Amino acid sequence: MGYAVVLGEALVDLLDTECDGEPVYRQAIGGGPLNVAVGVARLGGAVQFVGSLGDDGLAVRIRNFLTGAGVGLAGSVxxxxxxxxxxxxxxGPEPDFRFYGEPPSYALLGAEDVDADLVAGADVLYCGSIVLLQPTTLAAARRAWGLATGLRVFDPNVRPRLLDGPAALATLREVVTEFAAGAHLVKLSTADAELLWPGEPVEGVAAHLRELGAGAAVVTLGAAGAVVGAGADLVRVPAPKxxxxxxxxxxDSVMAALIADLLVDGEPVDPAGWHQRVAFALRVAGLVCESRGGATAMPTRAEVMRRFAG
Known part of the structure; x- marks a missing residue:
């Protein structure tokens, strides 16, 4: 089995909670791509995280956490x-994220920092999330995308708070279109779909991504499961209770599960194979939802099998 490269951001989440009746923020290592990398490792896949990390104590914690989770850092700076x-x-049902740091530590990975041999040797390359909004890291993602010889997977993972008006949204839509056109797999959420293509039903978005050139498109629907476009028909795959x-x-765990299975078996040979893999990925996500935390909640395959035995 080969390895995956996950290119994107790593940061620290401060999660709103309470302690002794007082509002406090609980610290957690996060970032969508970081969660994906940890999820792949927990599910048994070999993975390298590529991104820019700060020079402070929090960055040391991020590095130690990733190393402890079995994620390689050969391509990080x-x-x-x-x-x-x-x-x-x-x-509400989804956390509202506000981002702090200028310049953001995750936005300083340049195209020249991308390890060409590491990326070209990967069986799967993931790009996406908020690095798409920064010129420097977008250039790095584009270079990696061009270097990839394996499967390319993409998740826009849109953060509306970071979009400065309609022009920024239009630019992001162009970037998403660019990456989707060359992707073997695109995964996005209902919220992503509604923001990028307002008024379009999720089935229409999945079909549009396929028309752009994506090999398969998965739109997650929360508790309702996911819409999968991987063939002539669009199929709804239910989520477990x-x-x-x-x-x-x-x-992020859905994407991690799909990447982990791509590392084991490559692309499915037919749409039914994609449907089966998405069903497993939704079980992984269901287990993640049953405990608090992002990266720390990522399960192993054995844990998923025990939880959903039978």
Whole structure:
């Protein structure tokens, strides 16, 4: 089995909670791509995280956490900046993230920092999330995308708070279109789909991504499962019933599970294969939702099998 490269951001989440009746923020290592990398490793895949990490104590914790989780850091760089923070306030079913740090530590990976041999040797390359919004890291992602010889997977993972008006959204839509056109797999959430293509039903978005050139398109629907476009027809795959307490990292775990299976068996040979893999990925996400935390909630295959035995 080969390895995956995950290119994107790593940061520290400050999660809104309470302690002794007082509001406090719980610190957690996060970033959508970081969650994906940890999820792949927990599911048994070999993975390298490529990104820029700060030069402070929080960055040391991130590095130690990733190393402890079995994620390689051969393609990551240290930059002279404090670690970016994402403050998450829970006011609904999904956390509301606000980002702090100027310049953001995750936004300083340049195209020249991308290890060509590492990327070209990967069986799977993941790009996506908020690095798409920064010129420097977008250039790095584009270079990696061009260097890839294996399967390319993409997740826009849109953060509306970081979009400065309609022009920024239009630019992001162009970037998403660019990456989707060359992707073997695109995964996005209902919220992503509604923001990027307002008024379009999720089935229409999945079909559009396929028309752009994506080999397969998966739109996650939360507790309702996912829409899968991987052939002539669009299929809804149901999610398992779970006792959800925290959805943080659920979408990232879906991508992690799909990448882990791509590493084991490559692309499915028919649409039914994609449907089976998405069903497993939704079980992974369901288990993630049953415990608090993003990266720390990523399960092993054995844990998924025990939870959903029979």
């Amino acid at each position: 240290t930059v002279p900046a404090p670690t970016a923070l994402a403050v998450a306030t829970f006011v 779970v006792d959800a307490v925290d959805a943080t990292g659920a979408g």
